[in-house]
Amino acid sequence: MLLLLLCISSVPVLTPSSAFAGDAVSQAGTGSAPAYMPAPRLKAEDYPKAGGVNPRLAVWFAAQMHLWFAAFVLAVPVFVLIIECVGVYTGDVRYDGLAYEFLRVSLTAYSITALTGAALLVSLVVFYPAVMSYLVSIFGSTMLLYALLFFVESGALYVYYYGWRAMTGPWKKAHVGVGLLLNAAGTSLMFIANAWVTFMMTPAGVDARGVFDGNVWHAVNNHLWNPMNLHRFIANVAYGGSIVGAYAAYMFLSSKTGEERGHYDWMGYTASIIAICGLLPLPFAGYWLTAEIYSYSQQMGINLMGGVLAWLFIIQAAVIGALFLAANYYLWCGMQRGAFAARYNGYIKYIAFVLAVSFMVWFTPHTPLLAPAEAAALGGQFHPWLAPLGLMPAKNTAVNVMIIFTFLSFLLYRRSNRAPAVKWADSGKAAQAAIFCAAIVNIVVAGVYYGYFTNTVYKVASSVIQVASTLFVIIACSVIERLIHRGAKEAGAYKWGAMPDGSQYALILIAVSFTWLMGLMGFVRSAIRQHWHVYSIMRDNSPDAFTPTVAYAARVVSIGTVVFLAIILFIFWLAQLGRRRDE
Amino acid sequence: MPRIVKFSLIIIAVYCLLKIPGVFFTRPIPASVLSVYLLFAVVATLLAMTATGEGATGFIEPIASLFADPSKRAARNIVLVIVPIAAAWIAYAALRPDDAPPPIVRSIHPAPPAAFTAYGRTIELASLTNPYRASEKENPSQFRAAVDEGAEIYFKNCFYCHGAKLDGAGHYARGLSPSPVPFRGTDTIAQLQESYVFWRVAKGGPGLPREGGPWLSAMPAWEDALTEDEAWKVVTFIYDYTGNRPRSWAK
Secondary structure (H helix, E strand, C coil): CHHHHHHHHHHCCCCCCCCCCCCCCCCCHHHCCECCCCCCCCCHHHHHHHCCCCCCHHHHHHHHHHHHHHHHHHHHHHHHHHHHHHHHHCCCHHHHHHHHHHHHHHHHHHHHHHHHHHHHHHHHHHHHHHHHHHHHHHHHHHHHHHHHHHHHHHHHHHHHCCCCCCCCCHHHHHHHHHHHHHHHHHHHHHHHHHHHHHHHHHCCCCCCCCCCCCCCCHCCCCCHHHHHHHHHHHHHHHHHHHHHHHHHHHHHHHHCCCCHHHCCCCCCHHHHHHHHHHHHHHHHHHHHHHHHHHHHCHHHHHHHHHCHHHHHHHHHHHHHHHHHHHHHHHHHHHHHHCCHHHHHHHHHHHHHHHHHHHHHHHHHCCCCCCCHHHHHHHCCCCCCCCHHCHHHHHHHHHHHHHHHHHHHHHHHHCCCCCCCCCCCHHHHHHHHHHHHHHHHHHHHHHHHHHHHHHHHHHHHHHHHHHHHHHHHHHHHHHHHHHCCCCCCCEECCCCCCCCHHHHHHHHHHHHHHHHHHHHHHHHHHHHCCCEECCCCECCCCCCCCCCCCCCHHHHHHHHHHHHHHHHHHHHHHHHHHHHHEEE | CCCHHHHHHHHHHHHHHHHHHHHHCCCCCCCHHHHHHHHHHHHHHHHHHCHHHHHHHHHHHHHHHHHCCHHHHHHHHHHHHHHHHHHHHHHHHHHCCCCCCCCCCCCCCCCCEEEEECCEEEEECCCCCCCCHHHHHHHHHHHHHHHHHHHHHHHHCCCCHHHCCCCCCCCHHHHHCCCCCCCCCCCCCCHHHHHHHHHHHHHHHHHHCCCCCCCCCCCCCHHHHHHHHHHHHHHHHHHHHCCCCCCCCCC
């Protein structure tokens, strides 16, 4: 982070004398207030070249690697702290050990996060000094706060990790407090960086020429800041869970003893539940973010989901399909750990059917890729029956249904090893079934009626009904499930380790899918700015100011995914070494 | 029934189901979509059938025994001949030279600019509204008159491509690629604001943005042939005739 301070200090800050003499704008009514410059109009010579490196590619790659690692290392402490608290509350030392092992996996990644962050910063300063200069002139104070928080986070992390064994007994609460500080610092860091990124998409606190009004909060609290904060926070938790789940799978598959398999099976289960808990609300947060993009700029919104970038959403649909199928498969395999699994195995095929149909709807493009003969047969660009499935109401309906059915898989998993003890258990189950059915009917009717037979105001609003229905199912059925299993006796312990190897590959697939998905969607989010460094304020006049083809973008992200996963594998190997040393 | 046979039958049934629209209703599901549908069907079926240990064993065992069991030599040889031939045929069919041009990845919704120039002035899209929309409630007779005039303008200028039923099947439609947009249904103009539709009418194919091209649109820039008032009347007509409401923001 010293590097950050050095780089910030080395970036030429725009002042009247250095850049736009005679064009300085003083804040009205404050003669002594600092003057701020309009966003510079850049020329080709404002973009330095160095070592034959493609500037956009260098920044893209560095930013992507940094984001992947940062998402991982910010997420892990969140659920490590929760698991540690569960351990403190229940007195079960296994949770404490599990939390410690999770944290160890992320520790090496923390260093790499800092390295990739430095690489990103250097590449930005080297290749886009004028852009950085403008951003520093607005966000300089937040960048210093960022550096300070990084020191706090690093200190808290090292105390949290290395003090784990020492801070026990009366010190345990202090240790939890350090974990809290670590998370507060990490989350604040992300929020600050989000402000810079979202300002570039939906600038605020500046006028049409980019002249800053002097209030940093205005620039920070821009249109997309909060939707982005929420979306990234939830996505990070899901992503962190998936990476740790992949670690558990890696260790499970390389385990030599039944005891080891049991331990890593349990670890993988915990991690996957964290990932699934993050995955379920993620579409809602994504929908909010997208709706806010549309509300800020119809142009950006249409570019995002109706224009050429929409094809990446089709890929996204397929990858999310893989994610949900893998998560469900893991739960179905997990049911076999329990003694009562056979009672529920028959339901698997129906859940799989609903998921497959939902994914088909989720995937269907409004304007499919047509061979000329197909276009001639259809007489146009749209398939008369499938085109309506390409609209958001159909997608919203499909995603809500698949979330509900994924939750059903989870309920069945929970029941695979216990039988209800209360007398009204049958009534409770009937109530759950009624809630499921009513919610699905509500979701489908809201999607079809409001989505296709009313005007668009109701169409967008109907998504709220659908989300509310889904959340109601999850909350109400969880409460009923808890009540009907109060005092239930478990049919022996779960057979940890009794999982087919295929289930572990499902965990690895979840992590790979998440990584790829983040890369693709991250590109899309950034690409909708088009030829603007700061949307509608500061134009990108570099030779790279064009939207790359979908194929090129997919190749860059795919190569990045492979590199990232190779490094993650290396980290797993290091963590394995650390564990052996501990033993 | 062995699980692998059951699996094969399910996939064949799904494939036949997906071919029905094309075979019986001349509405083929495009190959690009059908292949992904099939992929989902294969994966979901495979996962559902192998989620239990018994299921996985039941699925894999016949395959393993086909290669390990000496008594199945004849069946093994048949499979080892048929599978490579099928793979070779699929590869050949995919790669053989064809006269048909390849499918083009198109984006259907061009991103509108923040502002555009037409009728001698710069028009901000965000603040652009249909001058006749308010009269729909306030002065219905004026609104009906605008719709009627819009209909006349439409049938003098637009219906040759967009069709008498506004279904995109006009006289010239078959000769155009991409085909003219249909206005019926809830998935085209119902999803768009009127300001967007006005921009498309005024600027046509020549006014499409650079990104997302090549658009290959034959739509003329109607600002050269219609007055601004006439363009709005046409927009009003196509919404009214198809029963669609323009996209709008919640108040």
